[in-house]
Amino acid sequence: MLPFIDLQTQFKRIQFELEERVIKALRSGQYILGPEVTELENRLAEFAKVKHAVTCSSGTDALLIALMAKGVGPGDAIFTTPFTYFATAEVIALLGATPIFVDIDIGTFNIDPLALKSAILALNNCDVSNNSLPNRSLKKLRGLNPKGIITVDLFGLPADYDRINAIADQHGLFVLEDAAQGFGGEVNGRCAGTLAEVGCTSFFPAKPLGCYGDGGALFTNDDDLASLFRSIRVHGRGVDKYENVRLGVTGRLDELQAAVLIPKLSIFPDELKSRQRVAATYQKLISSSNLDVITPKVPDGLLSSWAQYSLLASDQVERQKILSKLKKAGVPTMIYYSKPLHLQKALSYLGYESGDFPFSEQVSERIFSIPMHPYLDENVISVIVEAMVH
Ligand SMILES: Cc1ncc(COP(=O)(O)O)c(C=O)c1O
Structure with a gap:
């Protein structure tokens, strides 16, 4: 079976530096917030051309820390997409705030700015007649304070920030970019x-x-927010180690993981180039085949990090046929995501129903992802595309 993501080949490429760094960290006796974490944060900030990069224990904790720093809590409404990984909405709910879902643009799978604007207006005016929020939800939503938006760069493709940031400014909302998949785009x-x-x-x-x-x-480029992140990731600590000035979490990245990430970051730009090559080859081969699938489009000016290469089949039956062919040929596949968040049991208390977000629901029935990583060569890509055709 081919790997869906080839971490072994990557490991061999950086094995020497990686092992050296990990052993150095092991021998140093300093395992939490030491020199590796500091070096990684400096390198991440340089890579991303941003003033502050603050590492933490997971992508979920990063979202949680960001929302805590923004003071999000009960009574607040946060707009987000239902077509994402559960963590995006989970953190909103964990803080007692209310996720308000907004449907996606079917061309990019990211939150639709027009639908976002309609949902904000509907909530502000307590008027669901523009159809952006389900009728039945009005009672639940009345009195909520619209506070922010979590955008998601799904499968690596950045959302439409020009429009979303402008809408947020108009309505006094903050924007939190969930780039768990998008980093590198x-x-x-x-x-x-x-x-x-x-x-x-x-x-x-x-x-x-x-x-x-x-x-x-x-x-972030905001000094105050960065110091809040640093405080919240260590139980809301103040200047002194055992002074706690706010509530926080155990949210640190450890030295060993930082030691792993530094060599990985140094080959990341090259890997991103390879990902573009793989995506372009898939695009070329699939569009010149007779396959009835839609390949991902990247709008002008945007670069995807290609966290996933996801295709849209014409319907659920056709998807199943293609998945079966790939399985027979030993090609692994995944479905991200077979159930949008508004239909997940854990969020059923929000009162959404099937039919509320037609594009998200339609995509969840048609989408599938094929292997994507920087070490896929042209021959293997041809084998994968051939397997879908025959
Ligand atoms: C869009 C999105 N948000 C958040 C997360 C959470 O990241 P982590 O698994 O590091 O907590 C993920 C991870 O799969 C994700 O894909």
Whole structure:
């Protein structure tokens, strides 16, 4: 079976420096917030061209810390997409705030700015007649304080920040960029993770830049927010180690994971180039075949980090046929995501129903992802495409 993501080949490429750094960290006796974490944060900030990069224990904790720093809590409404990984909305709910879902643009799979604007107006005016929020939800939503937006750079493609940041400014909302999948992507040369007031990423092993466990980071140009992130990630500590000035979490990245990430970050630009090559080859081969699937489109000025290469089949039956062919040929596949968040049991208390977000629901029935990583060569890509055709 081919790997879905080839971490072994990557390991061999950086094995020497990686092992040297990890052993140095092991021997140093300093395992929490030491020199490796500091060096990684400096290098991440330089890579992303941002003033502050604050590492933390996971992408989920990065989102949580960002929302805590923004003072999000019960009574607050946060707009986000239902077509994402559960963590994006989970953190909103964990803080007692209310996720308000907004449907996606079917061309990019990211939150639709027009639908976002309609949902904000509907909530502000307590009027659901523009159909952006389900009728039945009005009672639940009455009195909520619209506070922010969490955008997601799904599959590596940045959301439409020009429009979303402008809408947020108009309505006094903050924007938190969930770049867990997007880190490495760009909008006109600006790095994903820095496209809004605050950005977060994940270093989960399967992410474009992943460690060997859990990890994450927050990005901002705002000095006050950065110091809040640093405080909240260590139980809300103040200047002194045992002074706690606010509530926080155990949210640090450890030295060993930082030691893994530094060599990985040094080959990341090259890996991103390879990801572009793989995506372009898939695009060329699939569009010149007779396959009835839609390949991902990257709008002008945007660069995807290609966390996933996801295709849209014409319907659920056709998707199943293609998945079966790939399985028979030993090609692994994944479905991200087969159930949008508004239909997840854990969020059923929000009162959403099937039919509320038609594009998210339609995409969840048609989408599938094929292997994507920087070490896929042209022959293997041809084999994968051939397997879908025959
Ligand atoms: C869009 C999105 N947000 C948040 C997360 C959470 O990241 P982590 O697994 O590092 O907590 C993920 C990870 O899969 C993700 O894909």
